[in-house]
Amino acid sequence: MLVSMNWLRKYVDLGDITPEELAEKITKSGIEVEGIEYVAGKPENVVVGYVASCEQHPNADKLKLCQVDVGDETLQIICGAPNVAKGQKVAVAKPGAVLPGGMKIKKVKLRGVESNGMICSLQELGFDEKFIPQDAAKGIFIFPEDTPVGESVIPLLNMDDAILELDVLANRSDALSMLGVAYEVAAILNKEVTLPDESVAFAEEKATDYISVNVDAHDLNPYYAAFMIKDVEIKPSPLWMQNYLMAAGVRPINNVVDITNFVLMEYGQPLHAFDYDRFGSKEILVRRARDGETMVTLDDQERKLTEEQLVITNGAEPTALAGVMGGANSEVHDGTKNVLLEAAYFDGASVRNTVKMTGLRSESSTRFEKGVDPNRVKNAGLRACHLLAKYAGGTVLANAAEFDQLDRSEKTVTVATEAVNERLGTNISDEEIGEILQRLRFPYTKDGSVFTVQVPTRRRDIEIFEDMLEEIARMYGYDKLPYTLPAGSSQAGGLTDEQQLKRKINQFLQGIGLMETRTYSLTNDDRIHLLLSPEVKEQNPVPVQLHMPMSEDHKYLRLSLLPEILASVSYNLARNQQDIAYYEIGSVFISDEEKLTKQPKEQLRLAGAITGKWVDQPWQQEVKKVDFYVVKGIVEGLSELLQVPVSFHQDKVDGMHPGRTALLKIGEKPVGFIGQVHPLLARKMDLKETYVFDINLEEVFTAYAKQLAYHSIPKYPSITRDIAFIMDKEVQAGAVLNYIESVGAPLVKQVRIFDVYEGENLPEGKKSVAYSLLFQDPEKTLKDDEVEERYKEIVEKVNGQFNTYVRS
Amino acid sequence: MKEQLEQIQKEALEKIAAAETMNELQEIRIAYLGKKGSLTAVLKGMGKLSKEERPIVGEAANNVRQSITASLEEKTAQLEEKMMEKQLEEESIDVTLPGRPVRVGGPHLLTSIVEEIEDLFIGMGYEVKEGPEVETDYFNFEALNLPKNHPARDMQDSFYITNEILLRTHTSPMQARTMLEYKGVKPVKMICPGKVYRRDTDDATHSHQFTQIEGLYVDKNVRMSDLKGTLSIFAKKMFGEDREIRLRPSYFPFTEPSVEMDISCKVCHGKGCNVCKGTGWIEILGAGMVHPKVLSMAGYDPEVYSGFAFGMGPERIAMLKYGIDDIRRFYTNDIRFLKQFHHA
Numbered sequence A: 001m002l003v004s005m006n007w008l009r010k011y012v013d014l015g016d017i018t019p020e021e022l023a024e025k026i027t028k029s030g031i032e033v034e035g036i037e038y039v040a041g042k043p044e045n046v047v048v049g050y051v052a053s054c055e056q057h058p059n060a061d062k063l064k065l066c067q068v069d070v071g072d073e074t075l076q077i078i079c080g081a082p083n084v085a086k087g088q089k090v091a092v093a094k095p096g097a098v099l100p101g102g103m104k105i106k107k108v109k110l111r112g113v114e115s116n117g118m119i120c121s122l123q124e125l126g127f128d129e130k131f132i133p134q135d136a137a138k139g140i141f142i143f144p145e146d147t148p149v150g151e152s153v154i155p156l157l158n159m160d161d162a163i164l165e166l167d168v169l170a171n172r173s174d175a176l177s178m179l180g181v182a183y184e185v186a187a188i189l190n191k192e193v194t195l196p197d198e199s200v201a202f203a204e205e206k207a208t209d210y211i212s213v214n215v216d217a218h219d220l221n222p223y224y225a226a227f228m229i230k231d232v233e234i235k236p237s238p239l240w241m242q243n244y245l246m247a248a249g250v251r252p253i254n255n256v257v258d259i260t261n262f263v264l265m266e267y268g269q270p271l272h273a274f275d276y277d278r279f280g281s282k283e284i285l286v287r288r289a290r291d292g293e294t295m296v297t298l299d300d301q302e303r304k305l306t307e308e309q310l311v312i313t314n315g316a317e318p319t320a321l322a323g324v325m326g327g328a329n330s331e332v333h334d335g336t337k338n339v340l341l342e343a344a345y346f347d348g349a350s351v352r353n354t355v356k357m358t359g360l361r362s363e364s365s366t367r368f369e370k371g372v373d374p375n376r377v378k379n380a381g382l383r384a385c386h387l388l389a390k391y392a393g394g395t396v397l398a399n400a401a402e403f404d405q406l407d408r409s410e411k412t413v414t415v416a417t418e419a420v421n422e423r424l425g426t427n428i429s430d431e432e433i434g435e436i437l438q439r440l441r442f443p444y445t446k447d448g449s450v451f452t453v454q455v456p457t458r459r460r461d462i463e464i465f466e467d468m469l470e471e472i473a474r475m476y477g478y479d480k481l482p483y484t485l486p487a488g489s490s491q492a493g494g495l496t497d498e499q500q501l502k503r504k505i506n507q508f509l510q511g512i513g514l515m516e517t518r519t520y521s522l523t524n525d526d527r528i529h530l531l532l533s534p535e536v537k538e539q540n541p542v543p544v545q546l547h548m549p550m551s552e553d554h555k556y557l558r559l560s561l562l563p564e565i566l567a568s569v570s571y572n573l574a575r576n577q578q579d580i581a582y583y584e585i586g587s588v589f590i591s592d593e594e595k596l597t598k599q600p601k602e603q604l605r606l607a608g609a610i611t612g613k614w615v616d617q618p619w620q621q622e623v624k625k626v627d628f629y630v631v632k633g634i635v636e637g638l639s640e641l642l643q644v645p646v647s648f649h650q651d652k653v654d655g656m657h658p659g660r661t662a663l664l665k666i667g668e669k670p671v672g673f674i675g676q677v678h679p680l681l682a683r684k685m686d687l688k689e690t691y692v693f694d695i696n697l698e699e700v701f702t703a704y705a706k707q708l709a710y711h712s713i714p715k716y717p718s719i720t721r722d723i724a725f726i727m728d729k730e731v732q733a734g735a736v737l738n739y740i741e742s743v744g745a746p747l748v749k750q751v752r753i754f755d756v757y758e759g760e761n762l763p764e765g766k767k768s769v770a771y772s773l774l775f776q777d778p779e780k781t782l783k784d785d786e787v788e789e790r791y792k793e794i795v796e797k798v799n800g801q802f803n804t805y806v807r808s
Numbered sequence B: 001m002k003e004q005l006e007q008i009q010k011e012a013l014e015k016i017a018a019a020e021t022m023n024e025l026q027e028i029r030i031a032y033l034g035k036k037g038s039l040t041a042v043l044k045g046m047g048k049l050s051k052e053e054r055p056i057v058g059e060a061a062n063n064v065r066q067s068i069t070a071s072l073e074e075k076t077a078q079l080e081e082k083m084m085e086k087q088l089e090e091e092s093i094d095v096t097l098p099g100r101p102v103r104v105g106g107p108h109l110l111t112s113i114v115e116e117i118e119d120l121f122i123g124m125g126y127e128v129k130e131g132p133e134v135e136t137d138y139f140n141f142e143a144l145n146l147p148k149n150h151p152a153r154d155m156q157d158s159f160y161i162t163n164e165i166l167l168r169t170h171t172s173p174m175q176a177r178t179m180l181e182y183k184g185v186k187p188v189k190m191i192c193p194g195k196v197y198r199r200d201t202d203d204a205t206h207s208h209q210f211t212q213i214e215g216l217y218v219d220k221n222v223r224m225s226d227l228k229g230t231l232s233i234f235a236k237k238m239f240g241e242d243r244e245i246r247l248r249p250s251y252f253p254f255t256e257p258s259v260e261m262d263i264s265c266k267v268c269h270g271k272g273c274n275v276c277k278g279t280g281w282i283e284i285l286g287a288g289m290v291h292p293k294v295l296s297m298a299g300y301d302p303e304v305y306s307g308f309a310f311g312m313g314p315e316r317i318a319m320l321k322y323g324i325d326d327i328r329r330f331y332t333n334d335i336r337f338l339k340q341f342h343h344a
């Protein structure tokens, strides 16, 4: 809402408060003032001039040579505006004037002829072109004939005005009108409100002889008044009205349209003016549209209607979309003589429906949507009649045709001083509350310390005690509220086990050099099916799709964190950042429903991607690219940190390198995978050799919870034995390790691989893998021969199982 | 014999002083103190001395032995020190060569901000709750006093999946969920951080996905001054002890009264500058007293219980704290951006 301070002064005495001071006060007590704009500069030496003569420039086709009377002298001015003519009153910048754009006016010669000033357009005076009347936008601005010559244009064009931009939130629709703002400002400044003149000298002739009003949809249209104004003269509205409309961001058009817009802004009540002679009947019928019915609106668009929309008809066909837009066929035009003026109350939800279906949101529809004041509908009509009689020479007929089932009753809210202080933590007195209510102009009765407040209908937002509490608090001032802390029950706050674990995992990963990322949960057609972890894929998830996505890129809820993380990696590669180690903890969204009937399962996962160098110390000849075992090491580290045993199983996953991928399991449960992104996919995503991991964190949390028990530290010493097996290349070193662990139990506590060798000195197709076995007995000190015996047994079993032999 | 002893001492001490290697010192030790050494020889000849002379010469010989031994030890220490010096000098390296890189990872800036806020409220006795990102219309809107057709509820602003299921537009649904969990009797003191989604076109100040932290405190006799005190502590810890807060009326359907909290501008301390657009204040969060309808829908009797709620955006806080100009930076994961906040 744009509020002109000069306009506001018509209702409230603002004294000499500056726009900045007023803005601060309004903001602090309820409605945020987002900015202050000044209408234009305040140039000196720009005055009203009378164009005494206007002839062709002798040496230029497009220039006119004018003699302009500016009161104390007559100036010869050359003007290039197409609409300049003899007899006009115009804005003249005299020599010495400085225009808002910085242009200095001097005496000059144009094509050999002297020019002593400039005839200005509104744009040249600093007005925003979009608010200037259409005629004036094309050339210079022409003042009304009765404007005194020689007077400064500053007050005439309202150039000394400041506009406050109010951010009016949904609850304060009352402030979408100058009167509403006036009540608010009057309450803040403790001033009176002067109401506009609504007096009308009615003719004897009755409106009801010209028009009747019938309403079919009482619920959507409880009040409709049709005023009849005869013999209007269409012409520009008075300059002051045009000025205020421009300040409010409304383009002046002609007196009738301007008056309806002016009253809209003044009262917050939309009005609509029909050309009576084009209306097509003597009957107004308000009803729901019929499915498939059409009408052509003011903007010359044909609109297809449904039963959800309310229309104004002439009994036969629609002439307006109620509260939204009029029809082209009954529009007021230059030749309009008789005006049919509508002042009505339309249901907000119905107007919102029409706006949604047509996309036509206007100053009018916005006010209906948020709700207009039922006690101001007819008054707004009367105010418009008053102005139409005054500025359009119209004759207002008596007895508007009305349909009236409008509820105008006021709510009452009870407020006890004690309750106010209990809730606010304050010590406000009865007197202070009484004074605040008076400033707000809320009538009340008082019984002891209990106020029964009658809430004016302009404040539709106030219904219950808490609403009244807010009124009192904001007028009292939040600055005066004390600082206290809750006195109630104290409890220890904290994180849940899983939240703590998540932090621990974050710290671990960051500690070993991974960077946490945040990617979008919404993804596109290409990425939604990429790199799904096998145990996710096994559930045959149906991607959860948005009903109305904003873009193709953010359409589905992700099933894997990896595609977006990889896209981030790729983004960095493109910026010459080669070594990236990223991870993210976040949810994927799993559902098997084609159309959701319940929320999808949100599963917390940990995923990451690493590319480039892992070790980078070239001058010591130590440069190591990331490989499978880096990623595996990370998962093993995590497993070690949380004491959750994770096992690795060679497997294939779509989009992954077929020979360099492992499935992760906790116990028998698949929980994710690691490996190298398939080179073809990597190429498609503009990646280099990249390794990834993806783990279901919820399974990790579950396993962690089971592990939480104390294991005593072994008391007796351990013995280590090393052994190298020669085996076929195809044999998995890990399989042998697992086997040793199982046959070695319970004495073998740990098996480690410390050397892998292929090549010279070994037969073709063989490799040597060296294992280190740690023996320990929790009950006693182990003896060498015991270990030796168990060791031999293990070697024999391994040789038998895997067709290996021991390297001597 | 006395002269002989003096001669030996003199000779030995001179040799020790002149010695330059450990080997030389060893030879000197053998030559004088060894089994066949000259001092030993003198001592062996003591048998020929008279009873009176013997103790005198014995004592003299002992003194000589001690003197030589002490001198040898001293010299040995000297030589060792020299050798060590020499060795260390040889071991000298170029300390300007680059060190072995330790990989440094780090948290995402938003995580740092969220955890800082979490810890701050945990310190005040709050628990941390997390809820689903895909919500029901009921919890996202209706339970928060936003019935269907409420003007503040615009379909255009939310990512709906079906008529009843949508991506949460705020973390406020956890207000209702937590209150239901506590069954209308236990006091509620929680914050809820999480991802939220709005139907916005991504640009420098809008993001279709962002983060929000919701806070809720419900108990008997909770006052609005408690909200002001709590938020003031938060603002001072988060932004600095010298920052002031101001509450301004606002509107949220789920609180009444509703306020917006501003903090005084760090740059101009309230006088007005570019950063605060001339107002002296910077908007930080929205808050208010829990609306009685929200309480009663979640099973808390508004005649008995009252409470406050607040909601803030970690992106906005991070942008203000570090002067970040584009919200998209949080989600493009440019390593050069992320690395700047290792320490955050």
Ligand SMILES: [Zn+2]
Pocket: B265, B266, B267, B268, B269, B270, B271, B272, B273, B274, B275, B276, B277, B278, B280, B281
């Ligand atoms: Zn500032």
